[in-house]
Amino acid sequence: MTFWSTDTVPERERFSFWRETICDTIFSISPEAPSERFSARVRVRSSGPLRFAMCQSTSYEIIRTQRDVNKAPADYYTIYLQLQGRTLINQCDDTASLDCNDIALSDCRRPYSATLSNDGLRAVAVLPRPMVNSRAPWLSQRALHRIPSSSQYIDLARRHMIQLMSEKIGDGETDLLTENLCNLLTLASAPDIPPSRLRTELQTAAMLTFCRQNLHRPELSPQLVASHFSISLRTVHSRFERLGTTFGRWLLETRLDACSKVLRGQRRHHYISEIAYNCGFNDLSHFNKAFRIRFQMAPTEWRDQFVKKQ
């Protein structure tokens, strides 16, 4: 947890401090000097590849130019929850105006500009793009999405966002809450799906969830998925093809990710073989080999690097 504030900085230097310390180093954005007095505060928490920030400031403007994007390319989604004041975001050809309690998603690979109102307070989550995209591939159609405030899932998403801002939660909790948040954003952004694709997209989401829930079963196969959803084997394969992967590759990656998360937790007393079996692997040497290819180290080394950190 890191906290930066302009409070202790002399007034004349506040903006340049903010520009250099926060905007340039942390967020790779270029702010524009405000005309009035400036003050800003930010609290940042990182957990693995995930980052969460609470930002509070007087009015100013932010630009992430193509140059900023090139300098620090980021395959992330930024999720904004406005808690006070207003933010106006322009990205590609879309504009979103966020008032209190509004949520928007923005693709970090595209330049954007934002106008922040006075006394603004925002909760920001930065999540790897594949995490969101594997659940809600329809979001990649546009760079900027505002969640409709009429959605019945926006309130739950908001509550998860706020909980994720808490300083006291550990990596394991963060992973679970982030997964829930991604699921809720998927549900809340479903109205963005063109009606002709609605059925397919939501069924794909259900299919992936079914696979995640049955990850521990070694017999999880395209046949099992097809019979659970009463669809053909061909349809199962074409759904995965649309996600840019195959059933086998998706399953292996998801199982390896699940193992790596358990290994990251502090359960030292668990045998690695037990963890692998619980994630659906039934051949240890296959697991070891695949893990090494994915993470460039053995499962034991992976675990030890986190044990040492703690």
Next chain:
Amino acid sequence: MTPVIGTTTWSTDSIDERERFSFWREMVCRNVFNISVQAPPKRFSASITARSHGALRFAICESTAYDIDRTQKDISNESTDHYLMYLQLRGHTLLTQAGDAIEFGRNDIVIADGRRPYHAALFDDGQCRRQAIAVLPRSFIEARAPWLRRRPVFKLASNSVYVDLTRRHLLQLTADDLTEGELALLTENLCNLLALLDHADTPINRVQPELQLEALLDFCRRNLHDPALSPDFVAAQFGISTRTLHLRFEKLEQTFGRWLLDARLDASSNALRNPQQHACSISEIAYSCGFNDLSHFNKSFRTRFGVSPSKRRAEFLKR
């Protein structure tokens, strides 16, 4: 267009009064839930709206008082292996399992292992009892929340963030017209929340207040100059009661009045030391910081900084 997982409703409403209980026993208790029930002494009425998808089942159940038993025989009759979650929406239930008695009331959640026999007494407190019920396969739950193996029954009564989110998910899952996708994603969230419930948790009334306090202080700092700044005024701005406002300030171990006076004195002291404000008189500075009584300002300034406002200004002019 989207595959909607519909619900089925059984109700005793349309049934002749004498046959109500046996209908309920056969149709719902035996076929759906595999439990044995004891006939209530009084009039009986019940209804249930349930949704099933694969091994998942969600229901809202309403009834007058009666007793339920899940016996060893019921358990061995059943092919599925699951956990049950109950969210009490109205009335009281007393659950007895392996000698432990758990009473649960409105908003409490109970998680029970479907493999263990239990006895539940549903109380009649003059109104119908209402529950949301979730039936989840053991494999789903134990993979995510192995802590549930520790005891056969858990009651989640604390008003924590995770219990609150669990409650909200259960209500969503029993709502009308859910699609397959919604059902799948919400169930996954529910299982994640069960895993989260094992973590030390923030009481629900702590998260929002922290955010609100930051906002309150920020508002006050920006309106220091306004002599009308009072607890009532600020509370009205935020749509909260004056009592809540005072509660928020308690976290700073300060009262609103004390905090405001200190903030105003700090602001005036800074202004007195600011070369750009040398042209302003001391009284002007005091007024601009929200003081409207000069002698009160002078006295509190002296108490806080040990010097008078004019001395403080002179100290800085000399340098």
